[in-house]
Amino acid sequence: MADTAGVKRTGRRLEHPQAGEIRVDAVLHALADPIRLRIVRELSDGHDDMACIAFALPVSKSTSTHHFRVLREAGIIRQYYEGTSRMSRLRTEDLEVRMPGLLGAVLNAARIAEGDDTAAGTEPVPAVGGR
Amino acid sequence: MADTAGVKRTGRRLEHPQAGEIRVDAVLHALADPIRLRIVRELSDGHDDMACIAFALPVSKSTSTHHFRVLREAGIIRQYYEGTSRMSRLRTEDLEVRMPGLLGAVLNAARIAEGDDTAAGTEPVPAVGGR
DNA sequence: ATCGTATTACGATGATTGTCAAACTACGAT
DNA sequence: ATCGTAGTTTGACAATCATCGTAATACGAT
Numbered sequence: 001m002a003d004t005a006g007v008k009r010t011g012r013r014l015e016h017p018q019a020g021e022i023r024v025d026a027v028l029h030a031l032a033d034p035i036r037l038r039i040v041r042e043l044s045d046g047h048d049d050m051a052c053i054a055f056a057l058p059v060s061k062s063t064s065t066h067h068f069r070v071l072r073e074a075g076i077i078r079q080y081y082e083g084t085s086r087m088s089r090l091r092t093e094d095l096e097v098r099m100p101g102l103l104g105a106v107l108n109a110a111r112i113a114e115g116d117d118t119a120a121g122t123e124p125v126p127a128v129g130g131r
Numbered sequence: 132m133a134d135t136a137g138v139k140r141t142g143r144r145l146e147h148p149q150a151g152e153i154r155v156d157a158v159l160h161a162l163a164d165p166i167r168l169r170i171v172r173e174l175s176d177g178h179d180d181m182a183c184i185a186f187a188l189p190v191s192k193s194t195s196t197h198h199f200r201v202l203r204e205a206g207i208i209r210q211y212y213e214g215t216s217r218m219s220r221l222r223t224e225d226l227e228v229r230m231p232g233l234l235g236a237v238l239n240a241a242r243i244a245e246g247d248d249t250a251a252g253t254e255p256v257p258a259v260g261g262r
Numbered sequence: 263a264t265c266g267t268a269t270t271a272c273g274a275t276g277a278t279t280g281t282c283a284a285a286c287t288a289c290g291a292t
Numbered sequence: 293a294t295c296g297t298a299g300t301t302t303g304a305c306a307a308t309c310a311t312c313g314t315a316a317t318a319c320g321a322t
Contacts, residue, residue, distance in 0.1 A: 020247070024240045025163055032159035033310080051268080063311050065270060070309095084268045084319045099240030101232055109155045109230030116151070164280080184298065194281055196300060201279095215289045215298045263322100270317070279308070287300070292293100 014072065014079050014086075019094035022075035027099065030074035031106055035059060036067050040076060043090045044107055051085040076103075145203065145210050145217075150225035153206035158230065161205035162237055166190060167198050171207060174221045175238055182216035207234075 017023075031037055035057060042055060057064050068088060071077045076095065077088045095103050148154075162168055170186060188195050199219060202208045207226065208219045226234050 024237070024244050025165055025168070027240075028159050028163035028168075028237070032156055032163055034156055035310090037156070037159075059310085060312055061269070062271085062313075066310070069270095081269095081318090084266095086269065098243060099236060102236040102240050105230060105233035105236045106155070106159070109158075109233050112229060113155050166280090182298080190280085191282055192299065193283080193301080197280075199299095212288090212299095215296095217299065265320100265322075267320085268318085270315105272313105272315080274313090275311080277309080277311095279306100281305080281307100283302105283304090285300100285302080288298085290295100290297085292295080 014081075016072060016078060017075040019075070019091075019097060022094065022098045024099060026074040027076060027095070027102070030070050030076055033067065033070075035063075036071055037106070037110060039067065039071065039088075040090065040103075041107060041110055043077065043088060044092075044103075049087045049089050051082075051087055145212075147203060147209060148206040150206070150222075150228060153225065153229045155230060157205040158207060158226070158233070161201050161207055164198065164201075166194075167202055168237075168241060170198065170202065170219075171221065171234075172238060172241055174208065174219060175223075175234075180218045180220050182213075182218055184216070 031040065039055060039057070055064070057067075059067070068077070068079065068086075071088075072079050075091060075098075078091050079086050079088050081087070090103075092103065162171065166188060170188070173186060174181060186195070188198075190198070199208070199210065199217075202219075203210050206222060206229075209222050210217055210219050212218070221234075223234065
């Protein structure tokens with residue numbers, strides 16, 4: 001199982017927790033960091049597969065690697081190599097099984113909080129992403 | 132504002148963020164700790180107002196105080212004094228406005244993960260707390 | 263083989279965090 | 293006024309964490 005068939009194997013190995021091993025604590029901890037939350041937001045923002053470098057994060061390369069690893073080990077993203085680039089993708093489905101609605105709620109909350117900067121919570125919140 | 136009318140005033144003051152000031156990062160960070168998550172789960176588990184001591188946490192008094200403060204300063208719980216006891220209550224509505232569905236998703240995920248201990252993720256998850 | 267690009271690995275460092283014990287404060291009851 | 297209960301504050305400690313720079317690795321192109 002999980003033969004990684006079709007994926008261009010490049011020799012490097014990346015450890016991922018299985019869907020059933022994803023821990024709530026780890027996920028919350030991973031999402032609690034502004035930079036990591038930003039990465040997740042960008043990943044969910046249309047571009048599903050992105051190389052690390054494409055994020056233009058305000059940190060050094062090694063710090064960037066660190067954050068991606070935390071996300072991967074928490075089970076939030078799946079990574080694979082493509083040439084020298086490492087692509088990242090949200091594990092949306094696995095997360096939905098283990099913690100239904102959580103990722104969506106976090107992303108939605110981040111979007112709501114973003115609106116704060118301009119229109120500081122005077123209005124009762126426009127209820128983004130309503131059902 | 133916030134006259135705390137009707138509440139037995141006891142001289143001590145507790146700082147709470149306003150609903151509009153609740154930060155996603157702080158909430159996620161607060162919930163990422165097992166002990167704090169346990170507190171939140173117990174609070175949501177029927178008993179809405181509980182004295183700190185009623186939780187029987189596996190930590191010292193000072194550590195307990197610390198965790199309750201983190202939860203309070205993140206905006207997750209509201210606390211008030213009643214005699215020598217300090218009561219805690221989930222700020223469910225404030226949280227719902229700022230991050231709709233988040234608290235519920237976290238609690239639900241924790242419940243799902245709990246079932247792991249016995250029935251380790253072989254089944255496709257019984258979808259706890261359905262709509 | 264060599265070079266450039268993308269990323270990792272290896273310390274190192276300063277900040278935060280979870281934990282505790284001991285001393286202290288606030289309140290209710292005696 | 294005294295005592296017990298409930299919680300706070302302070303200071304300390306070890307562990308974790310985010311951050312960096314530098315050296316090393318893997319891969320594609322030349």
